[in-house]
Amino acid sequence: MIGKWFRGKELSTAIGYIMTMPEIASAANSFVTPTIYDNFNGLTYPLFFSVFLCFLSFICGVVLSILDKKNDMR
Numbered sequence: 001m002i003g004k005w006f007r008g009k010e011l012s013t014a015i016g017y018i019m020t021m022p023e024i025a026s027a028a029n030s031f032v033t034p035t036i037y038d039n040f041n042g043l044t045y046p047l048f049f050s051v052f053l054c055f056l057s058f059i060c061g062v063v064l065s066i067l068d069k070k071n072d073m074r
Helices: 009-040 044-073
Strands: none
Touching: 009 044
16 A cells, blocks of 8 residues: 555655554553553453554554545546
């Protein structure tokens, strides 16, 4: 999808962002999950938080696919 939407220098920047975001998310997870665990004294809430983020990511992927499909029809 990125190759269709961006060209030239913009493609390099977009790929850079794509490669950076998982690293930032991993670092944020290293700080957020222990905080949630300490506040609620258990793994239940950190697990629900992780499931919520996975579900949100899935919904964003579905929306992106729908938008990309509509753009191809034009």
